[in-house]
Amino acid sequence: MIKLQLPEGAEAEVPEGVSIREALSDVKGIRKAVAARLNGTVVDLSTTLATDATIEPVMPGSDDALEVLRHTTAHVMAQAVARHFGIENVEFAIGPVIKDGFYYDFDLPRTLTEDDLPAIEKLMEQIKRENIEIVRSVATDRDDALATIHGAGAKSKFKQELIRGFPAEEPVSFYTQGEFTDLCRGPHLPATGKLAFFKLLSVAGAYWRGDEKREQLQRIYATAFFDKKELKQLLHQREEALKRDHRKVGQQLDIFRSLPEAPGFPLWLPNGTIIVNQLLAYIREKLEVRAYQEIRTPHIMIDDLWKTSGHYDHYKDNMYFTEIEDRSFAVKPMNCPGAALAYKQGLRSYREHPVRLGEFGLCHRFERSGTLHGLTRVRSFVQDDAHIFCTPAQLQSEILALIDLTHEVYREIGFGVPKMVLSTRPDDRTGSDEMWDNAENQLTEALAKAGATYDINPGDGAFYGPKIDFLVLDAIGREHQLCTIQVDFSLPEKFDLEYVGNDSARHRPVVIHRAILGSIERFIGLLIEHYAGIFPLWLAPTQAMVLPVSEDRHADAAGNILQELRQAGFRAHVDWSNNKLGKKIREATLKKTPYLLVVGDREVDNGTIAVRRRDGTDCGSLEMGALLHMLREERDTRSLVPLLNTPRGDTPQADAPSAAEEDA
RNA sequence: GCUGCCGUAGCUCAGUGGUAGAGCACCUCCUUGGUAAGGAGGAGGUCAUGGGUUCAAGUCCCAUCGGCAGCUCCA
Numbered sequence: 001m002i003k004l005q006l007p008e009g010a011e012a013e014v015p016e017g018v019s020i021r022e023a024l025s026d027v028k029g030i031r032k033a034v035a036a037r038l039n040g041t042v043v044d045l046s047t048t049l050a051t052d053a054t055i056e057p058v059m060p061g062s063d064d065a066l067e068v069l070r071h072t073t074a075h076v077m078a079q080a081v082a083r084h085f086g087i088e089n090v091e092f093a094i095g096p097v098i099k100d101g102f103y104y105d106f107d108l109p110r111t112l113t114e115d116d117l118p119a120i121e122k123l124m125e126q127i128k129r130e131n132i133e134i135v136r137s138v139a140t141d142r143d144d145a146l147a148t149i150h151g152a153g154a155k156s157k158f159k160q161e162l163i164r165g166f167p168a169e170e171p172v173s174f175y176t177q178g179e180f181t182d183l184c185r186g187p188h189l190p191a192t193g194k195l196a197f198f199k200l201l202s203v204a205g206a207y208w209r210g211d212e213k214r215e216q217l218q219r220i221y222a223t224a225f226f227d228k229k230e231l232k233q234l235l236h237q238r239e240e241a242l243k244r245d246h247r248k249v250g251q252q253l254d255i256f257r258s259l260p261e262a263p264g265f266p267l268w269l270p271n272g273t274i275i276v277n278q279l280l281a282y283i284r285e286k287l288e289v290r291a292y293q294e295i296r297t298p299h300i301m302i303d304d305l306w307k308t309s310g311h312y313d314h315y316k317d318n319m320y321f322t323e324i325e326d327r328s329f330a331v332k333p334m335n336c337p338g339a340a341l342a343y344k345q346g347l348r349s350y351r352e353h354p355v356r357l358g359e360f361g362l363c364h365r366f367e368r369s370g371t372l373h374g375l376t377r378v379r380s381f382v383q384d385d386a387h388i389f390c391t392p393a394q395l396q397s398e399i400l401a402l403i404d405l406t407h408e409v410y411r412e413i414g415f416g417v418p419k420m421v422l423s424t425r426p427d428d429r430t431g432s433d434e435m436w437d438n439a440e441n442q443l444t445e446a447l448a449k450a451g452a453t454y455d456i457n458p459g460d461g462a463f464y465g466p467k468i469d470f471l472v473l474d475a476i477g478r479e480h481q482l483c484t485i486q487v488d489f490s491l492p493e494k495f496d497l498e499y500v501g502n503d504s505a506r507h508r509p510v511v512i513h514r515a516i517l518g519s520i521e522r523f524i525g526l527l528i529e530h531y532a533g534i535f536p537l538w539l540a541p542t543q544a545m546v547l548p549v550s551e552d553r554h555a556d557a558a559g560n561i562l563q564e565l566r567q568a569g570f571r572a573h574v575d576w577s578n579n580k581l582g583k584k585i586r587e588a589t590l591k592k593t594p595y596l597l598v599v600g601d602r603e604v605d606n607g608t609i610a611v612r613r614r615d616g617t618d619c620g621s622l623e624m625g626a627l628l629h630m631l632r633e634e635r636d637t638r639s640l641v642p643l644l645n646t647p648r649g650d651t652p653q654a655d656a657p658s659a660a661e662e663d664a
Numbered sequence: 665g666c667u668g669c670c671g672u673a674g675c676u677c678a679g680u681g682g683u684a685g686a687g688c689a690c691c692u693c694c695u696u697g698g699u700a701a702g703g704a705g706g707a708g709g710u711c712a713u714g715g716g717u718u719c720a721a722g723u724c725c726c727a728u729c730g731g732c733a734g735c736u737c738c739a
Contacts, residue, residue: 098737105736111668162739172739183739204734205667212735216667219734247732251675260712260730368665370735550696578696586700600698612699 005054014049021045021190024057033057034065034194035187042068044136044187060196060226067097072134072189073124073198073224074102079180080123081106081220082154084116087179091155093208093217094162095182100234101223105206107155112218117200120220124198131193132178136186138171145172145183152181158208159183197231198224201238240476246528247374253533253541253591255524256375264372264379266521271541274571275524276382278539279517280360282638283384286405292356292386297338299362303328308494309337318365335361336488336513339387340495343509348499353509354390354398360520361385375525382520388512389497392438395510399446399468399485402514406470406483409516414530414640415472418483420452423460423467430464431489439487439510440466464490474530482523486513534614537594537631538638544572544631545588549600551578557599561609561624568628570635589614594642595631611644619644 004012004023014023020036020043027033035042035058038049042064049055058064074095082090085108095104139145145163149156152174162183166172175184177192189195200222208214225231242248250256255272259265268276287294300322306312311319311333320331332338339357348355364380371377390398403420410418422443425436443466447454454468461467465487471479488511491497498506517523527535537543546561548554558574565572575584581598588596598610602621609627611619622630627644634643 094736094739096736096738103736113669159739166739185739202733203668206735207666208736209738210736212666216735218668221734258731263730369730370665370667372731547699549698553696580695580697580702581699582697583701584699589700596699598699602698610699616700618699 002049003052004049007056016050017048019045020047020049020055023049023055027057029059030057033059034189035068037064042187045190046136047187066224066226068187068189069196069226070097070102070224071095071184071186072192073195073222074104075134075175075177075180075182075184075188076124076127076192076195077120077198077200077220077222078104078106078182079127079177080120081108082180083123083127084120085109087153088155091157092182093158101201101221103206103219103221105208105217105219107158107215107217112203112220114203117203117220121198121200124195127177127192128195129193130178131191133191134175134177134188136188137174137176139174140171142166142168142170142172145174148172148174148181149183153179196224196226197228198222199231199235237476237478241478241529244476244529244532245374246376246525249528249533250375250525253528255528255541258374263369264367264377266375266378272524274541275527275535275539276520279520279523280382280384282538283360283409283517286409287356287358287386290356290401290405292358294358294360295339295342297332297335297342297359297361299364300324300329300331301337303330305337305341306330309340309491310494311337318367320364320366331364332361333363333365335359335363335383335385336387336491336511337495339385340491340497340511343387343389343497344495348389348509350391350499350501350507353499354388354394355509356386356388358384358386375521375528378519378521381522383515384517384520385513385515388514389492389499389509390512391499391501391507392510395439395487395512396442396446396449398512399443399487400449402485402512403446403450403452403468406485406516410470410472410482412638413527414536415474418470418472419479420447420454421457421469421471422447422454423457423462423469425461425466426459426463428463429461430493435489436466439489443468443487462486462488464488474526475532476529480526482518482526483514483516484518487511488513533592535592535594536638536640537634537642538636540592540594541571542573542591542593543570543635544595544597545584545591545593546572546574546597546599547581547584547588548574548576549581549598551576553601554599554604557604561597561599564624564628565631568632570631585612589616595644597627613642613644615642617642617645 001013002016004014006012007027012023020038024030024036033045036045037056037058038047039053042058058068078092078095089109091107093105095102139148142163146160149159149163163172173184173186174181175186175188200220202221204219204221206217206219208217223234253271254269255275256269257267259267303312315333319333322329322331339359342357343355360382362380362382367377367379388398406418424440467484467486469481470483471481473479491511492508497509499509501507544565546558548558562572562574575588577584585596592614594614596612598612603609606621608621608623610621611627613619630644
C-alpha cells in the first residue's frame with residue numbers, strides 16, 4: 001500500500017499501481033479534471049502510482065489545464081491534417097502551445113491556404129465526436145523510440161531528428177489516438193471527446209527549428225479554450241486589432257504613408273507631423289523641468305568613431321555607410337557615441353553632474369525587407385533618447401527619477417501602470433563583478449524605493465550593463481515594450497570619459513541610456529491603435545471643424561469663428577463645401593475630429609455656436625468665450641476625456657472608440 | 665533574406681484568354697440645407713516594371729520591384 005496526500009488535507013492509502021484517476025475518484029467534480037499534479041508536476045490522469053505521493057486534480061480554469069487542452073487540441077489538429085491529406089503524405093514537425101493558443105508545423109504535398117482550414121476544423125469536430133482514447137506509451141531507449149515512430153504511419157524525418165537529439169538511454173514517450181501517434185512529452189487529455197472550443201486562425205510559412213537554411217514548413221495557428229466566451233473574446237480582440245491597424249488608420253486619417261520609393265522610411269503627412277511635434281514638445285516640457293540639456297549630434301560620422309564605440313564590431317550589418325572624399329563614414333544607428341563626444345567637450349567637474357543630455361536623434365538602421373511593418377518596424381526613426389552621465393553615487397537617484405518620469409508620461413498618455421522587468425548580468429559581459437554588483441543593487445534599491453513590483457530576467461541584461469524594461473498594456477489588452485533604462489559602464493571606458501572629483505583626481509562617470517517613448521514612429525503606431533485613431537484633443541491633428549449650415553449665407557460667421565479659434569492656437573478648419581450639414585458632420589466624424597462647430601441662422605442670431613462631439617454627443621449651444629475656455633482647459637491639461645459635455649452636465653467619459661466608429 | 669499570397673483610377677475593390685469597370689474622393693452645374701451620405705454631368709488607367717507563350721494577355725509563364733502574413737514562445 002502507498003500513502004497519498006489528497007486535496008484539502010485528505011489522505012488515502014491505495015494499492016500500488018492504481019491510476020491517479022482512480023485514486024482521486026472521490027474528489028468532487030473529478031469528472032471534469034483534465035490532468036493531475038503529481039508531487040507538483042502535471043501528468044496524465046492515467047498515470048499509475050508507485051510510491052507515496054501528493055496528488056491533486058488539474059481542473060479547467062487553471063493555466064495548467066489550458067495548456068493541456070491546447071496541447072491536445074494541437075494533436076487533434078495534426079490528426080485532422082493527416083486525415084485531410086492522407087497520413088502517409090504528411091511529415092509532422094512540432095506543435096507547441098504558445099501565448100494565445102498553439103500551432104503545428106507540417107511538411108505537406110501542397111501549399112495550404114486559408115480555404116483548407118474549415119475542412120480541417122470539420123475533421124477535428126469529427127475526431128472530437130469519435131471520442132478516441134488518448135494512450136501514452138513509453139519507448140525504453142532511442143532505438144525503441146525510432147522503431148515506434150517508424151511504425152506510426154506518417155513520414156517521420158523531423159521526429160527522428162528530434163529523437164536522435166535526446167539522450168540515447170532515456171525513455172521517450174508517445175501518445176496515440178486511433179490511427180495517429182505522436183512523439184510527445186505530454187500530458188494530454190484522456191480522450192479526444194474532452195476537447196472544448198477551438199478555432200483555426202491562420203496559415204503561415206515557418207522553418208524547421210526556425211532556421212531559414214532548413215526545410216520550409218507550413219504552420220497552422222489555432223487556439224482553444226474551455227470557455228466559449230473566452231474564445232469569442234480572443235477572436236474579437238483579433239478583429240479589433242485589424243480594425244485599429246495603424247497602417248489602415250494612418251492611411252484613412254492621412255497621418256503617414258509607406259512609399260515604394262522609400263521602403264522602411266515612412267513619410268509623415270501634415271497630420272502626422274502635428275502628432276510628432278506635439279509629442280516632442282510634450283517630452284521637451286518634461287525634460288526642461290528635470291534639468292536636461294538638449295543636443296543634436298551629427299548624423300554621419302567617421303568609421304573610426306564606430307570602431308571606438310564597438311558598433312562596428314557588433315552592429316555593422318545593420319548600419320549604412322557612405323564615402324566622403326575617399327574616407328568611409330557611417331550613418332548613425334544610435335545616438336550614444338555622439339552623446340559621448342558631447343560630454344567630452346571640456347573638462348567636467350563632479351559639481352555639474354549628473355549631466356543629462358537629451359537628443360531627439362534620427363537614427364538609421366538596416367532591417368531586412370521582410371521585417372518591415374508600418375511605423376512599428378522601420379529603417380529610420382527618431383528616438384526620444386537621453387544619456388545621463390553621473391557619478392556612481394548618483395546612479396540610484398537618477399534611476400528612481402527615470403522610473404518616476406516614465407510612470408508620469410505613460411499615465412498622462414493613457415496607458416495603464418507599466419510592468420517592469422529587471423534584466424541582470426549575462427554570461428558574456430564586460431566590467432568587473434564589483435561593478436555589476438553595485439549596478440544591480442542600485443537598480444534593485446531604486447525599484448524598491450519606487451514601490452514597484454517587477455519581474456527579473458536573470459542574464460538578460462546588455463553586455464555592458466543591467467537594464468529595466470517597461471511593458472505597457474494597450475486598450476485592447478496587448479503588451480508592448482516601450483521604455484528601456486540601461487546602465488552602461490563600457491561606453492565611458494571606450495571613450496575615456498572623465499570628470500574631476502572633489503579629490504581633484506580623475507574619475508570615470510557611469511552612463512544611463514534611456515528612451516521613454518522609444519522610437520517616435522513606433523510609439524505613434526501604437527498610439528494610433530491604442531486610441532483607435534481617436535486622439536485626445538491636444539494630439540488631434542484637426543481639433544475643431546467649423547460647419548456652416550449654408551456655405552454662402554453663413555460664410556462670414558464661420559470665418560470669424562475660425563479666426564478666433566486660430567488666434568487661440570487651435571488647429572481648426574471650415575468645411576467650405578456645398579454639402580448638406582449631415583454630410584459635413586459625417587465626413588468630419590469619420591476623420592475623428594474632436595469638435596464639430598455648427599453655425600446657422602439660429603447661432604448667428606444668438607451669437608452662439610452649436611457644438612457636437614465626434615462620439616455624437618450634442619453639447620448644446622455656447623458662446624465663443626465659454627467654448628474657448630473649455631477647449632483651452634481640455635487641450636492645456638492634455639485631458640484624455642472631453643471636457644465639453646451635454647447641456648445637462650453629464651459626467652465626462654472617454655470618447656468611446658465604439659461610439660464613434662462606423663467605418664464605411 | 666526565405667516561403668506563401670497579393671499589386672487594376674487618389675482610396676476601397678470587381679473583372680477566369682476576346683473593346684478597362686463600380687463605389688467613394690476630385691472638377692463643373694443644379695440645389696442653400698439644421699446634426700452621419702441631396703441630384704446631374706465630367707475628368708481620371710502604359711492593369712507595378714521588364715521579358716515570354718498566344719491570332720489575341722489585366723487574365724497564363726519567368727524575372728525584378730513593392731506590399732501583406734509568417735519565419736522556435738524549442739517533443
